[in-house]
Amino acid sequence: MISMPLLLSSSASSLPLPRPIIETRNLQLCYGTTPAIRGVSLSIQEKVVTAFIGPSGCGKSTLLRCFNRMNDLIDNVQIEGECLIGGENIYSREIDVIELRKRVGMVFQRSNPFPKSIFENIAYGCRLQGLKDRGDLYGIVERSLRGAALWDEVKDRLHESALSLSGGQQQRLCIARAIAIKPEIILMDEPASALDPIATARVEELILELKRDYTIVIVTHNMQQATRISDYTAFFYLGELVEYNETNRIFTNPEIKRTEDYVTGRFG
Amino acid sequence: MENHFTHHQQDLAFLKDRLLLMAGHAEGSVNKAIRALMERDGVLARQIKEEDQVIDNFEIEIDELCLRQLARAPLASDLRFITVAMKISRDLERIGDEATTISRRVLELNSEAQLKPYIDIPRMARLALDMLKEALDAFVSRDSNRARLLIPRDKEVDAIHKQLQRELVSYMIENPSTITRALNLMTISKAIERIADHATNIAEEVVFNCEGLDIRHSASALQDS
DSSP: OOBOOOTTSTTSOSSOOOOEEEEEEEEEEEETTEEEEEEEEEEEETTSEEEEEOSTTSSHHHHHHHTTTGGGGSTTEEEEEEEEETTEETTSTTOOHHHHHHHEEEEOSSOOOOSSBHHHHHHHHHHHTTOOOHHHHHHHHHHHHHHTTOHHHHTTOTTSBGGGSOHHHHHHHHHHHHHHTOOSEEEEESTTTTSOHHHHHHHHHHHHHHTTTSEEEEEOSOHHHHHHHOSEEEEEETTEEEEEEEHHHHHHSOSSHHHHHHHTTSOO | OOOOOOHHHHHHHHHHHHHHHHHHHHHHHHHHHHHHHHHTOHHHHHHHHHHHHHHHHHHHHHHHHHHHHHHTOOOHHHHHHHHHHHHHHHHHHHHHHHHHHHHHHHHHHTTSOOSSOOSHHHHHHHHHHHHHHHHHHHHHHTOHHHHHHHGGGHHHHHHHHHHHHHHHHHHHHHOGGGHHHHHHHHHHHHHHHHHHHHHHHHHHHHHHHHHOOOOTTOHHHHHHO
């Protein structure tokens, strides 16, 4: 049933052949007795954008949250199978979850800046890591804001409240905050769903810039967004991975009828 | 999994209906043009020009319907269908133009005595029309194998066209007074050959619509059939 590309085969695509950075092996997750992810095995490549699509409740956000163990914060969650990041099982006992979340940053649907200044929003995480020097912090803030294409808009108001920014700017600030601690992977859970088309376009443009340095996994309900920004797309249904392939293939000629029905809006 | 027949699907069904109606007009025009030639019927030949206007209007209407659909950002088979519809409508419009070309030449031919008995031209026309009908049937039934099978038949039409050109050249060499009529028949032969080409294009589009596979300019894809 599952259709997966031969990601490391030379015929798979004209894309360069990056190596997998995230791998799940028969991953299963239950909320209490309710299964949310049913035996998902997939490899996500380094420095590409991978989109997760599927109807509400299909397990795509749950799977995303597995990658930085955000599901640990929810009661009564049981996880089986393996989830490897950089070849290391992140559910093994030796894993330091705080360290893991430094490597795997996250941006949420609603922008959630701290009720602090723009500067502090970015410097905060670095301070927690023990960085004190104001000059160093300033350098990180500038680099992160430039990386999130926000620097020019906020460089003269770094000490104003982050809450004074527009929704789109706040979301880019959250992305800047995520990249400040130099993660390897950025997880994005519908990062543009609450933004207007112009702010959405900026965030999408930013994602395309960021993939040069980061691996990005994005959950989106917007098919067109997935076509615009992702290299690979995985379609989930009822907790199962139905089809995983190059984005172009998924949206022009999917192999599985259920994928076809979903992307053409015939169900969902 | 629930299935809905959405407004979007109704619009796609409407687009298909209009395309098939346009195809009916294009097929009808070619039929009439060949009949006008065989029966030396000037009245019928003149009707084709009016028919061409109808086909041109269909092309504009179908482009507009497709653009409206594209603005809704369709995906997968819907996206392929819409791009294919635009291409097929272009082919049908060209087929209508070829029928008009034939009818103009028929009017000129009718002003003189018939150069020769018409044997190859109706045979060619039958082949080209069969190909067109087959391509359209394959489109309606979403049958890519049927579409693939008709593509090699274009070579038969090309062969008759070449043979006819040679024959008409020999007429002209032997007797220069036949030049005008022979040139008109050459144009008609070329028009029929082009109609077969458009039928081939439609067949290739049907394969793309069904399988998402672009077989244009690909001999190996045809050999698969």
